[in-house]
Amino acid sequence: MYIGVDVGTSITKAVAFGADGTQLDVQSVPTKLIHPAPGRIEQDTAEVLASVTSVLSALVGRVGQPEFVAVTGQGDGLWLVDADGVPVRNAVSWMDGRAAQTVRDWTAAGVEEAVFRVNGSIQFPGSPAAIMSYLDEHEPSTLDRAATAGYCKDVVLQHLTGLRATDASDSSMPYSDLNGGYSDVALSALGLTHRAGLLAPIHAHQPVGELHAAGASATGLAAGTPIVSGPYDLPACARGTGVVTPGDGMVIIGTTLACQVITASPDTSGTPAGLTLATGAPGRWLRAMPAMVGTASLDWTLRLVGASTGSLAGMLGESGAGANGVSVLPYFSPSGERAPFVDPFARGQFSGLTVQSTPADLVRAVCEGIAYAARHCLDAAGLTGSLAVAGGGARSAAWLQIFADVLGRELRLPRCSEVGARGVVVNAFDVVGRAFDEAAWTGSELVVSPGRDVERYEEGYGRYLAQVGSARAAWADATVW
Incomplete structure (x- = not known):
């Protein structure tokens, strides 16, 4: 039996799997987002670490001792700890927007392009480099x-084992040299060479530590239990859904709309966009376009019209394809957008409203807008093969049909929902040298096919792209808070 831990943005989960990949049990606990000021989003690192020991303790109490524990978690943001792994301040979330002006200045000065040419990844307000640069200026002490x-999963690893380390997936962005190390060129361009000592050593494979006595006492796990760290949630989810062949991709309809495609080699040419992530497997990279327009945008809209997620299917049934003329640019994140373009000042907008527009029209328009954003990202990432879908939004059959119609392709759904925890366990098998049945662990159980609205959404996508182009011109004149 094996346990995978997935430390998300708003929930921490521990999932137990049998030897054949069967999901045996799951334990979860919510974590809080802190909003200290407009545009700023943080998390209490101590609370997040406590959530990990809590879910492990409860799960181990029911299922017994695992052979190992594998840990994945949210990427980006900045998690600052001292030499003993004790937090020195709240973690700054990947959703935070305080470094928006920093990113705008970098773009104007050519810094963003210079770093992209090194490692194929862009900077955005919630990226580790942007936050570190902001703190270096405003909170140097x-x-x-x-x-x-460090990164979320790395802080968890140090908390449980004392090991200070990171892996190639997290270190891919923003300081990577694409050869398994940190780039002096990227650090210099970002003005952070003097802070290079804060970066944890990179392990060529996933770091593996042994659970120390304090960790054993807090979790109920046996001291010495191997704790395998990484990859972080985007590569973990790809592995958990069997996305391993170049050209194949996946969409995670979660807090972010994480669109990603497997490639055989990194590409640092073209217009800077998205992230280039190491997967831990030789000759396999992820061209990732993790847009900021995920379920958070839909949740906000549902609250705005006084509805709940339980009413989503009914509301989508009340308003047909095209939402009765209402359209949306769903850029509601306070930190703007990061894929397939970077604009810290991107903002959402509704168009086509009349006094006859209904709450269902607004909700449907947002669902369609997010699906258009997914197509925009997947087109930029180079999707040519099959497409897997996961995340909380994938639980809505009605919304999945919109995605299939907008994307014009079949969607593969995994057998079990906890693909991040599953993927990090599967990846750990490679690290510890254990044989397993890949198909049994990562196969699909359902396919959603495009329906009758494909042509209508093809026209809608063209209008969406035109609206994005017009809006970006307006955003160029925006100012920071």
Whole structure:
């Protein structure tokens, strides 16, 4: 039996799997987002770490001792701890927008393009480099107190084992040299060479530590249990859904709309866009377009019209394809957009409203807008093969049909929903050298095919792209808060 831990943005889960990939049990606990000021989003690192020990303790109490625990988690943001792994401030979330002007200045100065030419990844307000640069200017003493500027899963690993380390997936962005190390060129361009000592050592494969006595006491796991860290949630979800062949891709309809495609080699040419992530497998990279327009945009809209997620299917049934003329640019994140373009000042907008527009029209328009954003991202990422879909939004059959129609292709759904935890366990098998049945662990159980509205959405996608182009011209004149 094996346990995968997935530390998300708003929920932490521990999932137990049998030797054949059967999901045996799951334990979850919510975590809070902190909003200290407009455009700023943080998390209490101590609370997040406590959530991990809590779910592990409860799950182990029911299913017993695993052979190992594998940990994945949200990417980006900045998690600052001292030499003992104790937080020196709240973690700054990947959704945070305080570094918007930093990113705008970098873009104007050519920094973004210079770094993209090194490692194929762009910068955005919630990226580790942008946040570190902001703190270096506004909170230098905080960075002085820290020993590590790490990532979520790495902080968990150090908390449970004492090991200070990261893996190639998280370190791919933003400082990678694409050869398994940190790039002096990227650090210099970003003005962060003097903070390079805060970056944890990169392990060529996933770091593996042994659970220490304090971790054993907190979790109920046996001391010495192997704790395998990484990859972080985007590559983990790809592996958990069997996305391993170049050209194949997946969409995670979650807090972010994470669109990603497997490639055989990194590409640092063309217009800077998206992220280039190591998967841990030789000759396999992810061209990732993790847009900021996921389920958070839909949740906000549902609250706005006084509805709940339970009413989504009914509302989509009340308003047909095209939402009775209402259209949406769903860029409602306070930190703007990061894929397939970067604009810290991107903002959402509704068009085509009349006094006859209904709440169902608004909800449908947002669902369609998010699906258009997915197509925009997948087109930019180079999708040519099959497409897997996961995430909380994939639980809505009606919304999945919109995605299939907008994308004009079949959608593969995994057998079990916890693909991040599943993927990090599957990846750990490679690390510890254990044989397993890949098809049994990562196969699909359902396919959603395009329906009758494909042609109508093809026209709608053209209008969507035109609206994005017009809006970007207006956003160029926006100012920071």
